Amino acid sequence: MSDQSQPRVIPLRPGNVSDGEFEFAKPKPVRRRAKRPAWLPKRWYAHLVLIIACVLVGAPLLYAMLVSTQTNAQVATFTLAPGTSFNEHLNQVMVNRYLGEFMWNSVLLSVAITVGKTILSLTSGLAFVYFRFPGKWIIFGFVLATLMMPTEILIIGLFRFVSGTLDWGGTFQGLVAPFLASATGTFLFRQHFANLPAELSEAAQMDGANPLQFLFRVLIPMSWNTIGALAVIQFIYSWNMYLWPQLIMQGGDFQVVQVGLRSLLAVDTTIAYGPLMLGAVIASIPPVIVFILLQKQFMSGFQITTDK
């Protein structure tokens, strides 16, 4: 499909989809050379830099883990050994400060947004690639323009609309609904579908499949990498949301973990470093695990728009 005239998809935040001209691949199978070429840096040298980089990148988290087991007194004396209060902190954070409940809420929120966004992006991608209809480019422009409207910018109007006009303040739907549609996701699937051979849909139509059957039987089974890419981006994005839940959930009883961490700042009159750090570490576990597991899909999402 030639789409030279179409605007190209542009990311607006880390995690969105790009059309950078590159391709992610495992290190290329290098031709075995008798001697290592002189233009490559020496190996020990590379290992040294990499180890130092890993330690520097990892240091804040290691320190956070250390502090999360220590009492304030142990933190103040900079003991570089695990402290004694891990269990106490865990109980304080997860039970007394409801972080366990907040975590569960965050799971519900992230799954709802991720699933909803994926479904809506699949259907609108399908509509843009496999149909002609009057006003197609205008509708496409309507969706495209939302790439330039990050929710953060619209926060005042959005808050007034959702909590005022709709009266959804403090509710789950108020938290989730604004994030269900995604220009990024639509373009990701649009690009992916456009790169698939047209014979697929022709053959499916000859066999009498309707568009939805085509979507479920043919497109989705061929799109797991793209779905994974969108899912990992959206899961991390919605898990890490802070501003919106903070605003819309004021007074609601369904708070998410990022906002719940705020309450740890005031455990007592003085800040208790251990519980606060433990909260930060625990809240980071789900997105980090999802990211590490879906690293390949994450990169493949950026690759889709590359080749025509």
Place this chain on the structure above:
Amino acid sequence: MIPFELVPWLSAAIPAVLGALVLGVLSAPRVRLIAAAIGALAGGLGGLLLTAPLGFCMFEPERSDIDPWLGVALIALGAGLLIWVGSLLMRVIGGQTDWRTAVMGAETPGLFRRARFTPWVLLTPTLVVLALFLYYPAFDNLRLSTLLARLGTDRTAFVCLDNFAKLFDPRQNYGQTVYATFFIAFFTVVIGLALGLFIAYMAYQPVKGGSIYRTLLVWPYAISPVAAGIIFNIMFNESAGIMNHLIRLGGGTPVQWLQDASIAPWTIIIASVWKSLGFNILFYIAGLQNVPDDLQEAANIDGANAWQRFYYIVLPLLGPITFFLIVTNITYAFFDTYGTIDFLTRGGPAGATSTMIYRLVDNGLNQRDLGLAATQSLVLFAIVILITVVQFRTNGRRVSYGA
């Protein structure tokens, strides 16, 4: 001074003439007359688009000095927008684009032809969500920016462009906010990219355990800005933080990481760089793996040293990725640092780390001045549009890898 009665006529006539000239000159002689007519119409309507709804209030004689200039800017903005739309229309009329394609989309193989309503059924949920939760709030922001409106009360008063004029008022100190935003964004991008490229250059070649290194480097991307704020808050705490402890061990004087107005922005930058570094490394590695070996080998044979090979071969080939990373890092520094700042410095000390988005939320929801906050969001909107336009323009110039 121009009499106020003439203002509506002038704000339609001047852009109309300009629009007719621009589109007339740009189009082929065959359709020049139609183009000029469309340009005149677009320019005229565009000049009125943003000023007429406000009753041309910014040109009223008793208004402050800056208002007429803001009015001129609004005329230019509206006219530019509609003339651009007109130029798209001219592509259809001028025959560069077939009108059926323009209306219906391209005729491509594999289309589902019989289902006429299906695409609308498929698209409706997306369009409804976008219209309700993005377009309507954007429109509401636009309306609010001309009002004196406070959170929690329904009464509003029309204040013309006073909210915009306020941003230029030295007492509001909005300049400091803009400076802090660009300062933090600039150094986050420069340091993050330089460091990311350096580490990626070491890591991209097939070293043993490459994927383990990669995993150990990229995970901070998934850490939330809030968690990063907490971790760095405790690390950089003045008395109990490990950073000052290390400085004391080294014999230095402890630094007021969060309380000193000239240092606090750097603490934000350090936290931001840490969080985005993995992302940068990941993409630079992907880019470096596409730099063809033979180019470097050839340069090596020609006697280029390591630095020359890097500077003249590798760096230019990484252009597109660098550009992509600059954009993503800028947007990250502009918007996603909110949580980090809220837990590190809360915009302080004395507004030194109050970025535009942080200030917007603070003005709108803590100080309850919705009109001023909405105005600030329009400023941010303009910046985002600018970044996007630059992206589209630059996308044409591509650097290709290999043959």
